[in-house]
Amino acid sequence: MTPARPEPSHAVTVVGIGADGWAGLPDISRTELRQADVLLGGPRQLDLLPVECRGERITWPSPLRPAVAGLLADHAGRRIAVLASGDPMFYGIGRALAEETTGLRVLPHPSSVSYxxxxxxxxxEDVEVVTLVGRPAARLAAALHDGRRLLVLSADATTPGEVAALLRDRGYGPSRMRVLEQLGGDRERTTGECTADDWPVTHPPGDPLNVVAVDCRRSADGLRLGAVPGLPDEAYEHDGQLTKRHVRAATLGVLAPAPGELLWDIGGGSGSIAVEWMRTHPSCRAVTVERDPVRADRIARNAERLGVPGLRVVTGSAPDALTGLPFPDAVFVGGGLTAPGLLDACWEALPGGGRLVANTVTLESEALLADARRRFGGELVRLAVAHAVPVGGFTGWRQAMPVTQWAAQKTLNPRPGDDR
Known part of the structure; x- marks a missing residue:
């Protein structure tokens, strides 16, 4: 019989622990915690360990992420056990540790979502999870769709109230809510179900360790927002500077956002292109550049209301305002095309495979796009939309201003020094 291969030695082990504490840990996790020279974790987690865990107990500082590398370096050569809530690789410290050390050993516990x-x-598989731990509650708005079920990972005891307020404000007051506290522990409790509309009256803050379950129901007068680009124009606060719905949907189709990609939205106006780019996937990022500070503030409000508060708004004029921005995967130019050097600066910033899309309604800018097509290739398209309107007692077509669109993709030759 072949002898079992010995377990490799791990300098850092991350141990998932639940609300049931030491009693809920399997033997392998208990052994690791007993043998550790250093025990890292939050105060609540460290307090769950018995005295037989003799390692030096160190509480995570705040902010946590920047301190990870330094703490590991300070205790190099010692056996380190890190405590994490539930599954360390699900919105947990496991990700940060994996980025800082090789050979990480992970001993998971059932997550609060599984419970x-x-x-x-x-x-x-039918539930969407949204974390509000260290993140603004406005992120939840992008996940609201009638009939969907959400689990919200709470930051503290105030989160359920914030969730209820957001649901009411976004037209989802009839949504059914429950709060599940101390899941897996001896103090586990689930509140009775009620609507977000009723929440402030019946539910004062409870336990800080909680998950909010939301069964989404849109109110009769709530604005319906779909999952693809082309949201209704009335979803946005604007002063007329707005890429209209049908042109916006066509523009996002050519920009072709993919998970993790970054967009430069130049001449943001109301921010609709950047907002809907970010709504396509939680990992999509965008920077919008707008020279008018009033419009820049409006963009930030639209982003928060529509569930993408992470949209970065830069107040300034391009191309100067582009200096120092992270390199984009795609660029949209909706305004300021006549600024000297703008298109060249955008094209130069793109990596191989990057996309540049520009829209205009003026003859002067159209000439610039024709020249860009001659130099860089791509496609020129004219987008025309007409709406049916009353004409006396009949109905006729009212033509919107046609939009000329240039779209090009850079060849896959990387930029010098581009290591992506």
């Missing part, structure tokens, strides 16, 4: 779906009888 919650088990208690609710909700199939996990």
């Amino acid at each position: 919650a779906t088990a208690r609710l009888g909700w199939p996990l």
Whole structure:
């Protein structure tokens, strides 16, 4: 019989622990914690360990992420065990540790999401998870769709109230809510179900360790927002500077956002292109550049209301305002095309495979796009939209101003020094 291969030695082990504490840990996790020279974790997690865990106990500082590398370096050569809530690789410290050390060993515990779906009888694959731990509550707005089920990872005891307020404000007051506290522990509790409209009256803040379950229901007068680009124009606060719905949908189709990509939206106006780029996937990022400070503030409000508060708004004129920005994967120019050197600066900033799309309604800018096509290639398209309107007692077509669009993709030759 071949002898079992010995387990490799791991300098850092991350141990998932639940609200049931030491009693809920398997033997392998207990052994690791007993043998550790250093025990890293939050105060609540460290307090769950018995005295037989003799390692030096160190509480995570705040902010946590910048301190990870230094703490690991300070204790190099010692056996380190890191405590994490539930599954360390699900919105947990495991990600940061994996980025800082090789050979990380992870001993997971059931996550709060697994416990919650088990208690609710909700199939996990049909549930969307949104974390508000260290993130603004406005992120939740992008996940609101009638009939969907959400689990919200709470930052503290005030999060359920914030969730209820956001649901009411976004037209989802009839949504059914429950709060599940201390999941897996002996103090586990689930609140009775009620609507977001009723929440402030019946539910004062409870336990800070909680998950909010939301069964989304849109109110009769709530604005319906779909999952693809081309949101209704009335979803935006604007002063007329807005890429209209049908042109916006066509523009996002050519920009072709993919997970993790970054967009430069130049001449942001109301921010609609950047907002809908970010709504396509939670990992999509965008920077919008707008020279008018009033419009820049309006863009930030639109981004928050529509669920992408992470949109970065730069107040300034391009191309000067582009200096120092992270390199984009795609660029949209909706305004300022006649600024000297703008198109060249945008093209130069793109990596191989990057896309540049520019829209205009003026003859002067159209000439610039024709020249850009001659130099860089791509496609020129004219987009024309007409709306049916009353004409006396009949109906006729009212033509909107046609939009000339240039779209080009850079060849896959990388920029000098581009290591992406």
